Amino acid sequence: MKHPILHPGMNLGPHHGQAHYDAERVTFGFWVFLMSDLIIFGLMFATYVTMANPTGLAGGPGPKDAYDLTNVYAQTMVLLVSSVTFGMASLAMRFERGSGPITLWLCITLALGLGFLTLELLDFSNMVEAGAVPSRSGFWSSFWGLVPLHGLHVFVGCLWISIMMIQMRIFGLAPVIKTRILRLGLFWHFLDLIWIGIFTIVYLGALSS
Template identity: 60%
Template sequence: MTQFERKHPGLNLGSHHGAAHDQAEALVFGFWVFLMSDLIIFGLMFATYITMQGPMAEAGGPGPAQLYDLRSAWIQTLLLLTSSLTFGLASLAMRHKHGVAPVVVPLVVTLGLGLTFLGFELHDFQGMLAQGAGPGRSGFLSAFFGLVPLHGLHVTAGCIWLMVMLAQIAVFGLSDMVKLRLLRLGLFWHFLDIIWIGIFSIVYLAGLTG
């Protein structure tokens, strides 16, 4: 199964990409270290959320059972998971040099899925704010609004980055520079999907259990 020399985490371009494959080593490793650092931020926000459960932190305000919508969480999960797959298809097409269109089409689909995800998430938040369940209501809601929108902000940053990359593909084609950036954006995107596993499990599913 050693199809190609692995130089860094995530999908490798492979030696048939020449210099870009060599340059990828330090760049992608560096980005990977950054993601691990970011993971600590998320981990601490998760831990803060866990410590801010219960009547004391809810301060008489609404709790998970009154606020969370399982159906919406399920849709958001599917959207993100599918976008991970479509990004993977784009990465594979890039690695196997299938041309520009097979890379761009799944990327556009990924962007669409990402934006739809954000739409659902914002809709959920709006519903909560309309019930008076904003971060100003209780410590528990502060922890919720510190954690889940943090992931949403990351997805927003990912979408902006993806738009910039689509523009760069239009300007430069699949140049080495563009390919190296897409590799890192791919890592970012898959990483956010892993964070989402934590969010739907710890926040939504555990919150709605029992």
């Protein structure tokens, strides 16, 4: 690439003019926020790991009694695909394909995001039936502190996608709209990354031990 990279992640490129240069500050700021958020998740993971022992389980149901790996696998696939579709939206923006394709890809991402949340809620309700509730043990407290926190992030992401689609309709692809979609993309991929951690540590890790 000939032009300098202004910030980590996908750069819009100088042909986007102001949006490209504005992105340097706001995207950098958003990265910093994500790092801070990562610490929160990191500590929740650490808590989960320290609680995953007989003392933490307190004689309550264990991972094998409550985790439904089929459903979790489906959630994983849906979320991973949503990351790809968001990537398509970002590329459509980067290569100036207009707001039509961007909206389309965002719509698909939103649908997948909502699908993920539906599957997750289904999973949660099954877990509640199996007695894996936070009031049962420290282990389940740490699960319910971590996984729904990620779910809440996905929910916020869905809300954000919806707002961006509305704002694209109102304001078109103004520079600030572009940089917001850029940040939304970082957020969405970040949630994927966290989910990979959840899938391996929370589900596979606990089931394998």
